[in-house]
Amino acid sequence: MSVEGIRRTRWRLSALAGGVVALLVAGMAMAVNAQAAAGCRVAYSTTSQWPGGFTANVGVTNLGDPVNGWSLVWTFPSGQRVTQAWNATVTASGNQHTAVNASYNAAIATNATVSFGFNGSWSGTNTAPTSFALNGVACTGNVGGTTSPTVSPSVSPSSSPSASPSTSPQPPGNPMATVAAMQPGWNLGNTLDAIPDETAWGNPLTTQALLRHVRSQGYRSIRLPVTWSNHHGPAPAYTIDATWLNRVRQIIDWSLQEDLYVLVNLHHDSWQWINTYPSDRANVMERYRALWTQLSTSLRGYSGRVLFESINEPQFANVTDDQAYPLLNELNVEFVRIVRQSGGNNATRVLVLPTLFTNADQPKLDALNATFNQLNDPNLAATVHFYGWWPFSVNIAGGTRYDSNVEQDLTGTFDRVQNAFVNRGIPVIVGEWALLNWDHNRPGVIERGEFLKFLEAVGYHARIRNLTTMVWDAGQFLNRNTLQWRDQGVYEMFKASWTTRSGTASSDQVYVPRGTAITSKSLSLNLNGTTFRGLWQGNTQLANGADYTVSGATLTLTAAALTRLAGNRAYGVNATIEARFSTGVPWQISVISNDPPTQAGASGTTSSFTIPTQFRGDQLATMEARYADGTPAGPANWTTYKEFWQHFQPDYNANTIILKPEFFAEVNDGRVTLTFHFWSGATTTYFITRSGTTVTGGTT
Known part of the structure; x- marks a missing residue:
């Protein structure tokens, strides 16, 4: 099939800003199936970062006796969270995170390194963690002693994977x-x-x-x-x-x-x-x-x-x-x-x-x-x-x-x-x-x-x-x-x-009538687990109370604010404001001046028919087609609503709505009632009559 894609910039961080943080550690031995033999080193790097999210890589080098079965513990200083990990299973308890080996990378020989990575979320700052512990041993980069001879690895080092996962981002079998x-x-x-x-x-x-x-x-x-x-x-x-x-x-x-x-x-x-x-x-x-x-x-x-x-x-x-x-x-x-x-x-x-x-x-x-x-x-x-x-x-x-x-x-x-x-x-x-x-x-x-x-x-x-x-x-x-x-x-x-949720609203459009007094308008907020932070126009924050109010999930723009935002009230978008939330991207809201659309009579053929339409700041949402008895007319005869662009298409530059040949290919001779629905909530009713390949239309 063929259809669509994505875009945005990931911010590459320098070694300093992105934090290749090499952390060194030593200490006393403690074991999970084997011991971290008194020394380890961790290299933590933020390889890429974007608003609300980042990718990190962690390399763990064992400086002591061979390890078979490992867990690495660290605490994020800025409240970050791991959202997706590979080459390890990562769990969290508050700000403390624990990475546990996968089945194929449990063994770390002396001076060997194992790596894993993850995507994470952040807000405010993304400060790198400053300390890690491998199997309970603080990783300082020094060897502080030897492991106790009374504790031996439960699995022989001979069971190590033949290819080190640290050199392969995709270990076999995972x-x-x-x-x-x-x-x-x-x-x-x-x-x-x-x-x-x-x-x-x-x-x-x-x-x-x-x-x-x-x-x-x-x-x-x-x-x-x-x-x-x-x-x-x-x-x-x-x-x-x-x-x-x-x-x-x-x-x-x-x-x-x-x-x-x-x-x-x-x-x-x-x-x-x-x-x-x-x-x-x-x-x-x-x-x-x-x-x-x-x-x-x-x-x-x-x-x-x-x-x-x-x-x-x-x-x-x-x-x-x-x-x-x-x-x-x-x-x-x-x-x-x-x-x-x-x-x-x-x-x-x-x-x-x-x-x-x-x-x-x-x-x-x-x-x-x-x-x-x-x-x-x-x-x-x-x-x-x-x-x-x-x-x-x-x-x-x-x-x-x-x-x-x-x-x-x-x-x-x-x-x-x-x-x-x-x-x-x-x-x-x-x-x-x-x-x-x-x-x-x-x-x-x-x-x-x-x-x-x-x-x-x-x-x-x-x-x-x-x-x-x-x-x-x-x-x-x-x-x-x-x-x-x-x-x-x-x-x-x-x-x-990819990393967080964004707040939205019931619409990204607020229509204000050009020819009558402006009144307040309300939208429903879809918080999606976020917190509403306020409204902005560019770098200017709107005033809570004077410009808008929030009651529960209802955001109301005041008449005074809309009057100011609408300016000279030319047809179309007069201003764009945005609702900001605790995470994710802002929700843009267009303030649009409009009057009810008008249409005029026309004649044409089934292969070329357009309806003169003065949109007057409005946008077309959909079109219905019915025969005199109320049944659906045209293609997709199981619904009165026809397919946008395939059966009809607005041309805002030419001030017309085009009825496509594909629409007329399945319309019977006789009268058809068209209902056009616009995003402001306005509707227009238009009548067409087909006789063979000839089509006429009007508002009555």
């Missing part, structure tokens, strides 16, 4: 840590998956500078959707074009150089030829095997930071879901067999398996779980995609707001995925997510404030369920030509949601 370290992720959408080549769908050639920018914005992984069908030879070898394969490898290399994890797949091959598997089993399987055999051989030398995904959005023609489940199982099982048998790092590489359609309905999750049970492979992950509640995602059927339907769809989906996989120890990658019709080329389909609420909620609900998310960006979020976010505020909300 897919959960690998996937956690990939959060958050970004899709290089509509690029290597474009048909027939990289720039065919409007994006420029990928550069290392782009990947460096993506990493600088806080992303830790990149998904490379790749369509192979136009880049290989005929049967039976299906030899992949060397130039294309080298280009894919070049982008993988660049990504790794920029410290990104990489997920590579077969992408639009899913609907180009894999979907014919039910009726062409031998040929599809032969082609599938040939591609994955070549890819496995070519990529097997890459580190565990490169992951493989069997198929994007698998689907099969002319079969039911129940018939499709065993077909997908066959392909997924064969994918794992091919990769594992190719050897090298593929023996333990994390492999990612999708559900049917990458959908998260329970039967599809159950079917993939059966595949996991059959394979019994410890280095697997699951993937699903999430584009939200469909009426909201495309603005149809009245789905204009982030309401309880959208929220329940979100939490229900993530709950099912967590219960099906995460709670069983299988990591989950939400390999694509966004809203289907949020696009800089289709402004207004989803109202900006409602979209921001969705982004905030997705980040939070994924985070508390330990789901790694990879936003779909086909160019609608990050402008790859300028390396600038198309909407900075959207990126700010993306970024904040």
Whole structure:
């Protein structure tokens, strides 16, 4: 599938400001299964930081006798909290945090180092901790004595991992840590998956500078959707074009150089030829095997930071879901067999398996779980995609707001995925997510404030369920030509949601009538666990009482404040203020002057019909269409509300509303009543009459 992405800047800190704090320690020995033999050293570094969040790395060097089983304790001096960790399990009691080894890095030989990392949250300051204790021994960097000879390690040092985790960010056998370290992720959408080549769908050639920018914005992984069908030879070898394969490898290399994890797949091959598997089993399987055999051989030398995904959005023609489940199982099982048998790092590489359609309905999750049970492979992950509640995602059927339907769809989906996989120890990658019709080329389909609420909620609900998310960006979020976010505020909300919550409100718009006296206006605050701090216009704080009041969760702007903010009351946005909360990004509120929209008569054809509309500062939210008997008219005849942009579209510059040919393609001859809903709450009624290809319209 193809849809959307993310943006913002991660602040790199210098060794001084970011705090590579080397802490030295010695002391007396105490043991957990073994002892920290009287000496240790800790190097703590804040590798990146952004408003409300940071990433840290901790290296623990054992200066004493070998340790088998360890815990590291420290106290944050500024109230920071760990939100996500890898290569260790971190728990907190107040400001004190404890990191306990993973199964693969329990042993620390004398003078050996083990490392782990985490994402954290902060407010105010992010002061580095100044003391650590390993198995009860203060780490001062000195050896203060030897361990007691009466206490011996419970596990022989010979059980140490063959590869030190300190030199590998993804130790074999721990897919959960690998996937956690990939959060958050970004899709290089509509690029290597474009048909027939990289720039065919409007994006420029990928550069290392782009990947460096993506990493600088806080992303830790990149998904490379790749369509192979136009880049290989005929049967039976299906030899992949060397130039294309080298280009894919070049982008993988660049990504790794920029410290990104990489997920590579077969992408639009899913609907180009894999979907014919039910009726062409031998040929599809032969082609599938040939591609994955070549890819496995070519990529097997890459580190565990490169992951493989069997198929994007698998689907099969002319079969039911129940018939499709065993077909997908066959392909997924064969994918794992091919990769594992190719050897090298593929023996333990994390492999990612999708559900049917990458959908998260329970039967599809159950079917993939059966595949996991059959394979019994410890280095697997699951993937699903999430584009939200469909009426909201495309603005149809009245789905204009982030309401309880959208929220329940979100939490229900993530709950099912967590219960099906995460709670069983299988990591989950939400390999694509966004809203289907949020696009800089289709402004207004989803109202900006409602979209921001969705982004905030997705980040939070994924985070508390330990789901790694990879936003779909086909160019609608990050402008790859300028390396600038198309909407900075959207990126700010993306970024904040990775580590904390942000407050929102019932709307980001306050409409004040241009032709009548201004009265006070109220909004409901959605605190989301934050505390309201006040209102600002730029650097000026508004006065509580004179400019606004807060009663419970109701924020009321006074008539006096709105009159001042509206200024000369020209149509449109007169001022922008922001509500600030204890955490997260501020909530911007536009003060808009408007009058009720007006419309005029028109004539045209089913292929070209526009309604003259004076918007007068207002914005279109949705449109209904009904026949004389009240039944829905036009496409999607199960609802009176039509699909924004697909069936109708406002043109604010031309002062018109366009009725699309796709709308008339399913409208009967005769009279149709249109009701236009605007974001101010205003509505207009307009009547059209179709006779063959001729259309006339008016307000009566």
